[in-house]
Amino acid sequence: MTPTELSARLREVVGEAGLVTEPDQLAGYLTDWRDAYRGNAAVVVRPATTAEVAAVVSLCRDAGVALVPQGGNTGLCGGAVPDASGDQVVLSLTRLRRIREVDPANQTITVEAGVVLQQVQQAAAAVDRFFPLSLGAEGSCTIGGNLSTNAGGTGVLRYGTMRDLTLGLEVVLPDGRIWHGLRGLRKDNTGYDLKHLFIGAEGTLGVITAAVLKLYPALHGRATAWIALPSPQAAVDLIEILRARGGDRLTAFEIMSRQSVDFVLRHVPGTRDPFTSPHDWYALVELGDTRTDADLDGLLEAGLAEAFDRGLALDAVVASGSAQVAALWALREGISEAQNHEGPSLKHDVTVPVSSIAALVERTDRALQEAVPGIRIVVYGHIGDGNLHYNLSKPVDGDDEEFRSRADELARIVYDSTSSFDGSISAEHGLGQSKRDVMADYKDPVALDLMRGLKDLLDPVGLMNPGKVLPD
Ligand code: FAD
Ligand code: MLT
Ligand code: ZN
CATH class of the missing domain: 3.30.465.10 (Uridine Diphospho-n-acetylenolpyruvylglucosamine Reductase; domain 3)
Structure with missing residues (x-):
């Protein structure tokens, strides 16, 4: 089947509204939201029902054409971006919206x-x-x-x-x-x-x-606090305190380095530092309860009082009202976007046992600073799960291209350090195209073997998102 014949057959399945072939309309499907990965494709197919998806997959299988599934295209590893060949078809699922x-x-x-x-x-x-x-x-x-x-x-x-x-x-x-x-x-x-x-x-x-x-x-009660901390270990200890007092009511515990917050304050309009002086580390903590009358503020304040007594907290603000809650979350959620304004952001999404977090930060920061003096380390994340985003920006006067050219070397530093604590090189973002090759060096070879076996069983011809996840 020629590409033109395939397009015609796909159009029969999904209709005019389900096929994108115009270059200006294709563009948004061929790169990710950060423009960190770029690919090519002559066709994006947008089925609206499961039956249409099945028909599209069958057609592409018969034509021997690979498919790249794509949802909102917000992924951070290039998994939804096609390769450069132009031969792959992007399968957008956004019309399956019931x-x-x-x-x-x-x-x-x-x-x-x-x-x-x-x-x-x-x-x-x-x-x-x-x-x-x-x-x-x-x-x-x-x-x-x-x-x-x-x-x-x-x-x-x-x-x-x-x-x-x-x-x-x-x-x-x-x-x-x-x-x-x-x-x-x-x-x-x-x-x-x-x-x-x-x-x-x-x-x-x-x-x-x-x-x-x-x-x-549904959670009807909520308490939110922004806390200044002396160190990542203090954050780990604070989690223990809040868990002991609040049990399952601890619903979020995020950590941010000062560098991360600095970027947000610089680039996200409307954000402001809740404290009058800067601190090295911050935590954003949330408690939730199904009851409206649960005294979550009281619980949080008691936990914070213990933390202050033990030198684990240096300053804190408990949010009053939903506008303040939103303002505190903006400081956290703005980091990813803010870092894009500072040149290339080299993303690493690692996880270790929570008990190893402090040692991980100590070892990794030291090695990174030795490799690139002045490197800006934007470390933050879901510390309660042992998950840190070890994102890197060039030194203040650094050059974009030179920094980017060292991406593999810097990734090795972060991953070797993570691995030395028995951690994983992908906590939540996946492997996509960015981490699939390096995975070969960090994943158990038997596990890789089993993964390849499953791939061969389900997709023997290799038409589902080739070039992603599995190393060659
Ligand atoms: P896409 O990017 O379109 O695709 C992701 C992968 O899934 C690709 O490999 C694609 O081929 C495949 N895929 C998509 N749809 C299907 C389908 N229907 N069937 C089979 N395969 C499919 N992620 C986190 O885990 N935690 C976070 O805290 C987090 N924070 C983020 C913050 C920001 C500001 C941004 C931009 C991203 C963040 N992400 C986070 C990453 C991203 O949002 C998530 O990975 C999200 O789950 C991807 O959804 P998507 O629809 O955009 O998928
Ligand atoms: C986040 O938690 O903000 C994202 O998962 C991390 C990132 O964008 O690097
Ligand atoms: Zn995350």
Whole structure:
């Protein structure tokens, strides 16, 4: 089948509205939101139903053409960007946007892959339920992308990752068949749990078209604090204090270095430092409760008093009112965007046991400063899960290209350090194209072997998102 014939056949399946071939309309699908990865494609296909996805996959399989699934295109590893050849077809899932069912009694919501995360949160809130996945890109990332990257974000501490939030999936397999695994059961021990193959597979094993997700009781009480800390170890100790006092009510605990906050204050309009003088480290902490009358402010203040007594906190502000809560979260959520204004941001998303966090920061910072004196280390993240974003910016007077040319060397420093604490080189963003080669040096070879075996079983011809996840 020639490319022109394939386009014509795809158009028969998805209609005019489902096919993009004009260069100016294609552009947005061929690069990621940071413009860190660029690819080529002559066709973007946008099916609107699961049956259409299955027909598209079958057509591309018959034509021997590779598919690159894409949701909101907010991923940070280039997983949704096609390669440079121009031969791959981008399969955009954003027209699969129906919320199929909300079942408050079963505490579930069934949604299609292209539904935006924020819409799921809102649909849950409308029936007095809570969908806990929350991340900076929630206004544009999709459930299909969240599932395919096993997204994490700020609620993992209490509710787990996307894997923990999923009960069932509907998937179009690389051979065009549909796996109907859309069940809302909490228990189902009938053999292998297949949904976990597709969650976190970054589109390399099939196309997720819908999912049954877990809902939780809505949180009616909330307390939020911004705290200055002397060190990452103080943050780890503070988590212990708040857990001992608040148990499951601790719903978020984020850490930020001063460098991270500096970038936000410089580049995100409307943000301001809650304190009068700078500190080396900050934490953003949130407690939540289903009851409106729970004294969460009191609980937080008591925990902070203990932290001050033990020298773990240097200053703190407990938010009063939703505007202040939003202002504090803006300081956290603005980091990713703010760093883009400072030249290339080299992103590393690592995880170690929480108990090793302080030693990790100490060892990694030292090695990075030795390699590039003056390097700006934008370290922050979901410390309660042991997850730090070790993002790097060039020294103040550094050159963009020179800094970028050292990306591999600097990544090695971060990953070797992480590995020395038995950590992982990808906590929540996935591997995409950016980390797939380096993965070969950090992943257990038997695990890699098993992954390759699964890929061969499900996608023997290698047409699902080739060049991603698995090292050659
Ligand atoms: P895309 O970027 O479109 O795709 C991601 C991967 O999934 C690609 O490999 C793609 O091929 C595959 N894919 C997409 N849809 C499907 C499908 N239906 N079937 C099969 N494969 C599919 N991530 C976190 O985990 N935690 C965070 O805290 C976080 N914060 C972020 C903050 C900002 C400001 C930004 C820009 C990103 C952040 N991310 C975070 C990364 C990103 O938002 C998540 O990875 C998100 O889950 C990606 O969703 P998406 O719809 O944009 O997926
Ligand atoms: C975040 O938590 O803000 C993102 O996952 C990290 C990033 O953008 O590097
Ligand atoms: Zn993150």
